[in-house]
């Protein structure tokens with residue numbers, strides 16, 4: 001995945017547009033304050049703090065004004081996994097949690113401990129009301145964090161306290177601050193019990209309300225996909241989907257393209273409210289275009305009906321040898337499947353580092369119908385887990 005990342009040198013104008021926030025939310029200083037908190041719970045009155053992780057990378061990240069927020073335990077783990085792959089050059093990762101111990105072990109570039117007064121750094125204890133109240137306690141910090149960003153990803157696992165309660169509140173604040181909000185969330189395994197799924201579905205409705213676009217990853221589907229996986233492997237697979245959504249969309253915006261999908265195009269599609277799917281696929285050899293788009297569209301985790309979609313974005317990445325016929329094959333395979341009047345934007349990155357015979361496709365299909373976002377009274381949890 002490394003070849004997906006590029007470095008943009010920020011210019012002065014961009015610098016001014018997005019002042020350095022590393023002094024407020026940087027990981028290193030936050031870690032120190034978390035350590036103090038854990039040593040002496042409630043003792044110090046330090047707020048979350050800051051330090052630059054790497055000034056050059058921070059500059060790069062500031063240029064694009066994209067934040068990837070991981071909320072709660074699962075969300076923070078997703079930011080860890082992003083960092084383990086080298087981060088996303090184009091977005092800043094931020095972990096937000098009520099759980100000080102977990103936050104301390106997180107490698108996100110910035111961190112925010114929320115609800116310190118309320119929970120004293122001990123987590124939201126499965127209660128979304130505590131999660132929401134914790135985020136409310138730090139409303140001004142959250143506003144400061146998101147202000148001036150164009151696009152904010154909100155990633156979380158729904159079903160417990162912090163992610164379920166705090167993520168919708170954070171999404172609302174980001175929208176109020178004028179950011180485009182794309183949420184990516186998981187739903188619990190059936191083995192976690194029906195009450196968790198009920199909590200998750202309530203949180204999902206609320207999160208959807210404050211997100212321009214929402215991508216739902218149903219954990220239970222992972223087991224159908226890979227029944228012999230350990231829990232750890234299954235979580236990692238869900239994390240991959242979360243990460244692909246964040247990285248894939250960031251790339252669509254920040255990679256320089258021969259035929260450019262710019263942020264305005266992306267916004268036009270993502271501004272629509274509702275569930276979306278994102279697929280990433282690669283192809284090799286003679287049929288690389290068909291292979292790449294088939295792989296991108298056939299991820300079993302992205303379990304929704306796309307025929308009613310009214311907007312799609314596709315970004316194609318290949319070496320200079322890509323032909324017009326290949327572009328046509330890819331775009332036609334998408335437009336054939338979505339609504340005939342759908343708005344459709346495609347772009348093409350010429351990437352010299354791609355092997356000659358390979359091609360990669362990222363596709364975002366907006367406004368799809370999702371069974372998880374039906375009216376609550378029409379949802380049967382058993383059917384969702386069974387089907």
Ligand SMILES: Nc1nc2c(ncn2[C@@H]2O[C@H](COP(=O)(O)OP(=O)(O)OP(=O)(O)O)[C@@H](O)[C@H]2O)c(=O)[nH]1
Nearest residue numbers: 072073074124126157159160161162163188235238
């Ligand atoms: N993909 C993925 N899902 C996870 C992971 N950890 C937990 N989950 C899922 O996310 C849901 C919420 O768990 P957490 O994120 O740990 O909960 P939280 O938001 O921190 O809430 P509290 O701990 O109650 O404050 C769980 O019910 C699981 O379904 C993870 O590492 N990866």
Ligand SMILES: [Mg+2]
Nearest residue numbers: 072073099123
């Ligand atoms: Mg937690």
